[in-house]
Amino acid sequence: MKHKVSLAVVGSIGIDTVETPAARRPDILGGSVSFACAASSFFTGTGMVGVVGTDFPAKFMGAFRRFAIDLDGLQKVEGKTFRWSGVYEKNMNVRRTLSTDLNVFASFAPVLPPHYARSPFVFLANIAPALQLHVLDQAKRPKFVAADTMDLWINTTPKDLRKVIARVDMLLLNDSEACHLTGRAHLLDAARRLMCMGPEYVVIKKGEHGSMLVSKKGIFLAPAYPVDSVADPTGAGDSFAGGLMGWLAKAGRVDEKTVRTAMLYGSVMGSFCVEAFSLDRFLRLKRPEVERRFKNLLGMTSVS
Amino acid sequence: MKHKVSLAVVGSIGIDTVETPAARRPDILGGSVSFACAASSFFTGTGMVGVVGTDFPAKFMGAFRRFAIDLDGLQKVEGKTFRWSGVYEKNMNVRRTLSTDLNVFASFAPVLPPHYARSPFVFLANIAPALQLHVLDQAKRPKFVAADTMDLWINTTPKDLRKVIARVDMLLLNDSEACHLTGRAHLLDAARRLMCMGPEYVVIKKGEHGSMLVSKKGIFLAPAYPVDSVADPTGAGDSFAGGLMGWLAKAGRVDEKTVRTAMLYGSVMGSFCVEAFSLDRFLRLKRPEVERRFKNLLGMTSVS
Numbered sequence A, B: 001m002k003h004k005v006s007l008a009v010v011g012s013i014g015i016d017t018v019e020t021p022a023a024r025r026p027d028i029l030g031g032s033v034s035f036a037c038a039a040s041s042f043f044t045g046t047g048m049v050g051v052v053g054t055d056f057p058a059k060f061m062g063a064f065r066r067f068a069i070d071l072d073g074l075q076k077v078e079g080k081t082f083r084w085s086g087v088y089e090k091n092m093n094v095r096r097t098l099s100t101d102l103n104v105f106a107s108f109a110p111v112l113p114p115h116y117a118r119s120p121f122v123f124l125a126n127i128a129p130a131l132q133l134h135v136l137d138q139a140k141r142p143k144f145v146a147a148d149t150m151d152l153w154i155n156t157t158p159k160d161l162r163k164v165i166a167r168v169d170m171l172l173l174n175d176s177e178a179c180h181l182t183g184r185a186h187l188l189d190a191a192r193r194l195m196c197m198g199p200e201y202v203v204i205k206k207g208e209h210g211s212m213l214v215s216k217k218g219i220f221l222a223p224a225y226p227v228d229s230v231a232d233p234t235g236a237g238d239s240f241a242g243g244l245m246g247w248l249a250k251a252g253r254v255d256e257k258t259v260r261t262a263m264l265y266g267s268v269m270g271s272f273c274v275e276a277f278s279l280d281r282f283l284r285l286k287r288p289e290v291e292r293r294f295k296n297l298l299g300m301t302s303v304s
Helices: A032-040 A058-066 A103-107 A129-138 A151-156 A158-167 A175-182 A187-196 A236-251 A256-273 A287-301 B032-040 B058-066 B103-107 B129-138 B151-156 B158-167 B175-182 B187-196 B236-251 B256-273 B287-301
Strands: A007-010 A014-019 A024-030 A046-053 A070-077 A082-088 A095-101 A121-124 A144-148 A170-174 A201-205 A211-215 A218-222 B007-010 B014-019 B024-030 B046-053 B070-077 B083-088 B095-101 B121-124 B144-148 B170-174 B201-205 B211-215 B218-222
Touching: A007 A032, A007 A129, A007 A236, A024 A032, A032 A046, A032 A236, A032 A256, A046 A082, A046 A103, A046 A236, A058 A070, A082 A103, A121 A129, A121 A236, A129 A158, A144 A158, A144 A236, A151 A158, A151 A175, A170 A175, A170 A236, A175 A187, A175 A201, A187 A201, A187 A211, A201 A236, A211 A256, A218 A256, A218 B287, A236 A256, A256 A287, A287 B218, B007 B032, B007 B129, B007 B236, B024 B032, B032 B046, B032 B236, B032 B256, B046 B103, B046 B236, B058 B070, B121 B129, B121 B236, B129 B158, B144 B158, B144 B236, B151 B158, B151 B175, B170 B175, B170 B236, B175 B187, B175 B201, B187 B201, B187 B211, B201 B236, B211 B256, B218 B256, B236 B256, B256 B287
Parallel strands: A007 A046, A007 A121, A014 A082, A046 A070, A121 A144, A144 A170, A170 A201, B007 B046, B007 B121, B014 B083, B046 B070, B121 B144, B144 B170, B170 B201
Antiparallel strands: A014 A024, A082 A095, A201 A211, A211 A218, B014 B024, B083 B095, B201 B211, B211 B218
């Protein structure tokens, strides 16, 4: 079955080996576009742009299919899939990368299939800024473009990253990254500085401490949804962003209220992500559970 | 002029020497009861219970008087005032205590003046649990009692602390302390465990990341009010608690909506506290500024 693609997402697909205080899991499905698309697929027709190698397990393809993600933008090429391994400390805010093997990503040229190119919403999930730009060049007058990034690109390809930032409507990044990129010590300062670089919306992600939206309309503080236990934080930020963009694409409009609502849906999707390794929690997630957490979260942030 | 005391507060009064990335300030007014009463005084008639030595500067007494705090419960005794010194790292979440001199606190026996003893609201700010109990024993059927605590008492006087917790309606403590005290790794777990120990309301303070209220009615997530710059975080938690209890005492009732509103006023008072050293920001704070931040904070947490 073909789905109308209202959100096109580019990013990484990886085979991860993750160790958390809960367990160690070798060779599990990961990558920014995997989490973002899985989360987004609960809201809207989502098209994935990415690359895997010939070693990519059939069961991982099967997982993607179970989310009804459009996979026409997923290339399978000769070589090995991107691999990442990392360890979380007891305080799961602290993560150490053990190894990164770019493999097929080293020569990846993302292509937007024709039916993605007119997608009104585009999300450039975390990946090299040059690849994000390459996708953006192929999008036909999108209504709204958001980009996520990470420390690595701030350090290694700052010029490309600045080009991305200049061209997107929304930039998402971590608190420490926002300060690092702008050279400002205070988050609000950093967020305002980032707005001057292009995006109308800046979303600062603070992990378990929630997120902050800064726009000309003011500040919105979205808490993380409190969960009983965390199995693996990997992909929480990507799932947050995927939920946010999926909700926006579903709504089909971008105004302050819709963006704020989308932030809360992002929190909800991030909270499901961390409850299991890989995409496991999403694979057994039912849409009514999403709505239940959203309602709960609204209640947890309302005075009455 | 005498004020009706609707909130009695006991805690420490100190002469602090504080170093932050912003500056180093020797011999400034500090202590949990100082911050809590200053914050509370913006809302309700507040009576202070504490002790200072004969070296306590007249200008510090003058500062207390400018807040129209009832000082009948403030003892001045032979000896030196309690002293504390500490250093904040660049990341101001991390603080090192350099020295603590109990001085007159070593032999302090707090006394509730008669017109405090019938105060409907009592706040046991951070101080030795034995002293908190001593004050609680003198209170005549208070309507609502809250206690704050810290790691030191969890480590040194856990039995007394448990007695306090069993007798109060609300317990306030930091996230790490909640986990430490209960031996639980997850905040929600820890909060529910603490509720089993007595209090109907548990407030977990997370510094710049806000606070969480857990009660039988559910969870409320109060963000910290985002400030442009932080001069000194000392006293932020005490000011948060003082604002919260001051608002409750002003309202004169305790229900979920009032407690949630009080949490937001607590956030607002904490945000003013950190903008300057000691009580300096409170000394130039005008009540309309409090209302403005409260309204802003409501706006920052509302979807529409």
